[in-house]
Amino acid sequence: MALEDPVSLAAHAALARRYRSAAPERILWNDTIAALLDHRTVRGFRPDPLSPDLVPTLVAAAQSAATSSNLQLWSVVAIEDEEKRKELARLAGGQKHIEHAPLILLFVADLARAELVADEARAPKEGFEYLESFTVAAVDAALAAQNAVIAAQSLGLGTVYIGALRNHPEEVAKLAGLPPRAAVVFGLVVGWSDATRPAAIKPRLPQSVVLHREVYDLAGQSAAISEYDRDARAFQEEQGQDPVGWRALVLARGASAAALNGRDRLKAALRALGFGLK
Amino acid sequence: MALEDPVSLAAHAALARRYRSAAPERILWNDTIAALLDHRTVRGFRPDPLSPDLVPTLVAAAQSAATSSNLQLWSVVAIEDEEKRKELARLAGGQKHIEHAPLILLFVADLARAELVADEARAPKEGFEYLESFTVAAVDAALAAQNAVIAAQSLGLGTVYIGALRNHPEEVAKLAGLPPRAAVVFGLVVGWSDATRPAAIKPRLPQSVVLHREVYDLAGQSAAISEYDRDARAFQEEQGQDPVGWRALVLARGASAAALNGRDRLKAALRALGFGLK
Numbered sequence: 001m002a003l004e005d006p007v008s009l010a011a012h013a014a015l016a017r018r019y020r021s022a023a024p025e026r027i028l029w030n031d032t033i034a035a036l037l038d039h040r041t042v043r044g045f046r047p048d049p050l051s052p053d054l055v056p057t058l059v060a061a062a063q064s065a066a067t068s069s070n071l072q073l074w075s076v077v078a079i080e081d082e083e084k085r086k087e088l089a090r091l092a093g094g095q096k097h098i099e100h101a102p103l104i105l106l107f108v109a110d111l112a113r114a115e116l117v118a119d120e121a122r123a124p125k126e127g128f129e130y131l132e133s134f135t136v137a138a139v140d141a142a143l144a145a146q147n148a149v150i151a152a153q154s155l156g157l158g159t160v161y162i163g164a165l166r167n168h169p170e171e172v173a174k175l176a177g178l179p180p181r182a183a184v185v186f187g188l189v190v191g192w193s194d195a196t197r198p199a200a201i202k203p204r205l206p207q208s209v210v211l212h213r214e215v216y217d218l219a220g221q222s223a224a225i226s227e228y229d230r231d232a233r234a235f236q237e238e239q240g241q242d243p244v245g246w247r248a249l250v251l252a253r254g255a256s257a258a259a260l261n262g263r264d265r266l267k268a269a270l271r272a273l274g275f276g277l278k
Numbered sequence: 279m280a281l282e283d284p285v286s287l288a289a290h291a292a293l294a295r296r297y298r299s300a301a302p303e304r305i306l307w308n309d310t311i312a313a314l315l316d317h318r319t320v321r322g323f324r325p326d327p328l329s330p331d332l333v334p335t336l337v338a339a340a341q342s343a344a345t346s347s348n349l350q351l352w353s354v355v356a357i358e359d360e361e362k363r364k365e366l367a368r369l370a371g372g373q374k375h376i377e378h379a380p381l382i383l384l385f386v387a388d389l390a391r392a393e394l395v396a397d398e399a400r401a402p403k404e405g406f407e408y409l410e411s412f413t414v415a416a417v418d419a420a421l422a423a424q425n426a427v428i429a430a431q432s433l434g435l436g437t438v439y440i441g442a443l444r445n446h447p448e449e450v451a452k453l454a455g456l457p458p459r460a461a462v463v464f465g466l467v468v469g470w471s472d473a474t475r476p477a478a479i480k481p482r483l484p485q486s487v488v489l490h491r492e493v494y495d496l497a498g499q500s501a502a503i504s505e506y507d508r509d510a511r512a513f514q515e516e517q518g519q520d521p522v523g524w525r526a527l528v529l530a531r532g533a534s535a536a537a538l539n540g541r542d543r544l545k546a547a548l549r550a551l552g553f554g555l556k
Contacts (some may be wrong), residue, residue, distance in 0.1 A: 032432035142420035154310035215455035
């Protein structure tokens, strides 16, 4: 890419927004890659209604993602009801955007459907009793959800994932009417961005930290992480947040079981919901 | 969408390929959604080399996906070495496409970097000892990987996920030189499709089975699953596969621990690799 090439200029600008001081020098470029790099998490939404065709569109995109052995061990519960959204906002630790946006998609790790198929055939279902099956279901739900995010963004909509629904898995499952052996892995809020609360592109760790060639290298990451810490601090200041840097976020999460806001109970909660997790 | 509208015709055709007899009547439509719906898993690759700019491009796309609390608990090990690809093909149960394509990206659930940060600060790291942290890492790796898939597809490349690397987590971790508290969740093979072995669009479950409005419904799924079973059988026949349908795939996976090809050991393997999974 020559720097005077407009494509190259756009790519450089996108990389500088995403990586700040540690941007890769060159990447391949097209409209899809431009859109992917431009992703930002939206937390300020207008209450404006969505097209009635939106949910089927997002689900068609989601179902078009790969799924392990075509087992399709995931489902979506689309919640538009205002009272339910208020309750989900509360269960997620007071995340008001769940209340403000008109739609939240609950992505479900779903072994219930597979067990229904087994039960109807009076067949054994031991294979679903393992941590592997929960892992497949959670990963497949994530692949599907990310396709929904890309589709929503292409339509001009904003999204934010809600992992905090795992703070209260049983209550969320009850609200969504889930049968045994199904659990919400995360939510995805979808709506029109509020232009008065614009979302920013969050800088990420340098590629030298995340990408390894042939062999993983841990020792070499520390200096680049420190460099990133400075970029993270600058970003936090721009956003009016406490400029604690990135290392501080990691330390806060690792500090104790209490730092998980109830998610230290995830295993017990999944077991209560009928997952074997052997 | 009026049916005579060419956009509408394209959307209908895409929905018919993805859903066969149970296609939704209408969806929103643009080039991005068209590309998402056109996804197909590629298993026939040409050995042709890839651009040296490809891996940084895919990783930039991957890092632009959302990540829980910006913790970035995932990494990629890019494997191009032919001997290593042969060994990975063997570990994945003889999946020759890993050997034939020039690149496999190993997506790593990575608590090692977070623990490095904690160790350097002499800080506690109890928060990472829970199933929650593995779940976050696996989900974030999946969100990232799916962005890489979309980017690769936009460049005309084919991909296939390799979940079977979980058949032998310790051996795969060793091959990739992973430190403790890191594990490969899945691989992603990337390469140029072999036009003599074209990939087909696999039909998915009807939306009435996967998408629920406000409340999940299990009892209503059975009839639509049977309808899908017919479409799945037709697809398998077209592909020269044994036309067993979809229910049979589910029953095979559920049949026994042995049906998991070693993945019934996933919990033990992750523990051996240093994950707490409390």
